[in-house]
Amino acid sequence: MQNCPKCHQSVSSRAVTCPYCRTVLKAYGHPGITLHRAVGDTALCETCTYHADDTCNFPQRPDAQECTLYDNMNQHQLDTEQLRNTSPDLMHSLRLYCQQHPTLLGLLGLAAVSVMLTLIASK
Incomplete structure (x- = not known):
């Protein structure tokens, strides 16, 4: 009204x-x-x-x-x-980045798993 x-x-x-x-x-x-x-x-x-x-x-x-x-x-x-005057805190910024870039996070996760498997297999 x-x-x-x-x-x-x-x-x-x-x-x-x-x-x-x-x-x-x-x-x-x-x-x-x-x-x-x-x-x-x-x-x-x-x-x-x-x-x-x-x-x-x-x-x-x-x-x-x-x-x-x-x-x-x-x-x-x-x-x-x-x-x-409003500055987002670090956790909020990180959460927002993760929501906006899920594909990049998935690729980074696959790369990390690949490196770990390579290190384990080389021993």
Whole structure:
């Protein structure tokens, strides 16, 4: 469930319009695409990654109050910081490597068994 940006009532995430105040919640003709709205007088472009890297071609740029492509650059900074702060431990990394390369581990096991058998047979 999400809240309507206008009346703040709880509405279904699938709702195209708010059943209480009829505010459009999704982009016209695209009910699966979220329509982002600016809070207050601040334009969405001020915190959008597409505006920051100059790849936005939205006609209302830089004063857009509503946008379907909005991508919050502050959220990306938080995600990047969280990824830097979490370092996987050695056992987790080893387990992940083993899951991703089972064929290589099988070949190494066969090579080890072959070397052991060769050493035993040469005695």
